[in-house]
Amino acid sequence: MNILYKSTRDKNGQTVTASQAILQGLSPDGGLYVPDAIPKFKLPLSSLKQLSYQELAYHILQPFFSDFSEQELKKCLANAYDSTFTTPQIAPLTYHAGNAYLELFHGPTIAFKDVALQLLPQLMTTAARKNKLQEEIVILTATSGDTGKAAMAGFADVPNTKIIVFYPKDGVSPIQERQMLTQQGDNTFVVGIKGNFDDAQTKVKQIFSDSDLNTALKQAGYRFSSANSINIGRLFPQIVYYFYAYGQLLAAGKIKEGETVNFSVPTGNFGNILAGYFAKKMGLPINKLLCASNRNNVLTDFFNEGIYNKNRPFYVTSSPSMDILVSSNLERLLFYISGEDPVKTASLMAKLTSTGKYQIDSMMRSQLTDFYAASATEKQTEQEIKRLFTTDQTTIDPHTAVASYVAQKYHHEERIDQRQTIIVSTASPYKFPHFVLSALQLKYDSQKPFGVINALHSNTKIPLPQAIEELMHLPLKHHCEVAPAEMKNAVKEILNLF
Numbered sequence: 001m002n003i004l005y006k007s008t009r010d011k012n013g014q015t016v017t018a019s020q021a022i023l024q025g026l027s028p029d030g031g032l033y034v035p036d037a038i039p040k041f042k043l044p045l046s047s048l049k050q051l052s053y054q055e056l057a058y059h060i061l062q063p064f065f066s067d068f069s070e071q072e073l074k075k076c077l078a079n080a081y082d083s084t085f086t087t088p089q090i091a092p093l094t095y096h097a098g099n100a101y102l103e104l105f106h107g108p109t110i111a112f113k114d115v116a117l118q119l120l121p122q123l124m125t126t127a128a129r130k131n132k133l134q135e136e137i138v139i140l141t142a143t144s145g146d147t148g149k150a151a152m153a154g155f156a157d158v159p160n161t162k163i164i165v166f167y168p169k170d171g172v173s174p175i176q177e178r179q180m181l182t183q184q185g186d187n188t189f190v191v192g193i194k195g196n197f198d199d200a201q202t203k204v205k206q207i208f209s210d211s212d213l214n215t216a217l218k219q220a221g222y223r224f225s226s227a228n229s230i231n232i233g234r235l236f237p238q239i240v241y242y243f244y245a246y247g248q249l250l251a252a253g254k255i256k257e258g259e260t261v262n263f264s265v266p267t268g269n270f271g272n273i274l275a276g277y278f279a280k281k282m283g284l285p286i287n288k289l290l291c292a293s294n295r296n297n298v299l300t301d302f303f304n305e306g307i308y309n310k311n312r313p314f315y316v317t318s319s320p321s322m323d324i325l326v327s328s329n330l331e332r333l334l335f336y337i338s339g340e341d342p343v344k345t346a347s348l349m350a351k352l353t354s355t356g357k358y359q360i361d362s363m364m365r366s367q368l369t370d371f372y373a374a375s376a377t378e379k380q381t382e383q384e385i386k387r388l389f390t391t392d393q394t395t396i397d398p399h400t401a402v403a404s405y406v407a408q409k410y411h412h413e414e415r416i417d418q419r420q421t422i423i424v425s426t427a428s429p430y431k432f433p434h435f436v437l438s439a440l441q442l443k444y445d446s447q448k449p450f451g452v453i454n455a456l457h458s459n460t461k462i463p464l465p466q467a468i469e470e471l472m473h474l475p476l477k478h479h480c481e482v483a484p485a486e487m488k489n490a491v492k493e494i495l496n497l498f
């Protein structure tokens, strides 16, 4: 199977190879790349019990990245999924208070983004070689907390690359910020913006398609790419852990082969849950994908009312990776539920840009039955953290708590659904110690440096991850702050394009 990629907005049938789509990141017309066919998972489901994470990743990703040779892809996977993860399972499933939690935070930056961002640099450099790329790749990334650090950890000191990360100065947790500001590597650059994640992401997309800047970039020997989930090299590696979770349930005898399960996914930019949607389309027996939002519940309203409306207050919450009102990957879902119609997709996206909202028609709405959507308030998030701690001595982070709360809500409303619901656990509680301790009504000494970390450690007994230990020693290296309108100039300055 030779899969090619087209833009969600392109009606002329132009295609690129997987390696070209990875290098490009975003399609030049502003749309997102989608495969021209979705491959079926060819192995029997029972094989999921035996395959290692790397082996499974090969079987899932090979058809998507069909212009990579077997040797190239296997090498990328072996380099990505090695001892930088603290468990050889990469994505272990654990059981708490009657539910399964898919732990995706055992990578170097203790968030789920590591699973794809340890692989993306491998794919990107291989793609550059295959396409005989002359230019140096500049990765532009917008982050609301997790992607930025994970992307820098993946790309730090990777030859022929530079990475520039923009994050909302007042919109990430203090630990997330410190993780980014202490990032080592001569090719990493971090810029705080006086705005929110949507401002950062919108500007990054504009910079991608800025023709003057692209000309200057080319003359200086650079080209842009992306480490956000708009890039297929970021998105598709996330499909693997849905299959891997299913295999672990099978191996533990919790389900029978072919039995359907639900996944509850903390959702912001819609990449993680979209990977679950692809897994379902590939044949994984998924009943519902639970789209779990925080107070920024634009997606909850979209799924329940068929109207996407970003004209609403933007809240900074305890789960900053989900503080997003423009969810990029929803465009890919619109493409599929419109019957792969690029004209309809482009017109909805144009409406979003011009008015901040759009409404889908009844035909498209009828295609949303794969999803259930709900949101958690800050209070409900706190209570869920407390519930797990009290009933199961387990400490979860606020993003996981939102997904866990939504799973409870779903089963309360749909009592008839006795299926297993796997809660996608996206970050370590050490990234959000202030909120977790306050949810548990535990005190810490704010006068002591890292008193909050030590208090979380002594109260929960969770071993200190290396990612946190190193924060206590590394100096702050990045100090740049700009207004969103200055982001283009910041890029020019970093790349010496003036």
Ligand SMILES: N[C@@H](CCOP(=O)(O)O)C(=O)O
Pocket (backbone or CB within 6 Å): 142, 143, 144, 145, 146, 147, 148, 227, 228, 229, 230, 268, 269, 271, 272, 320, 321, 322, 328
């Ligand atoms: N949740 C994100 C926002 C960017 O999402 P991505 O999946 O497109 O990288 C973050 O942590 O930065």
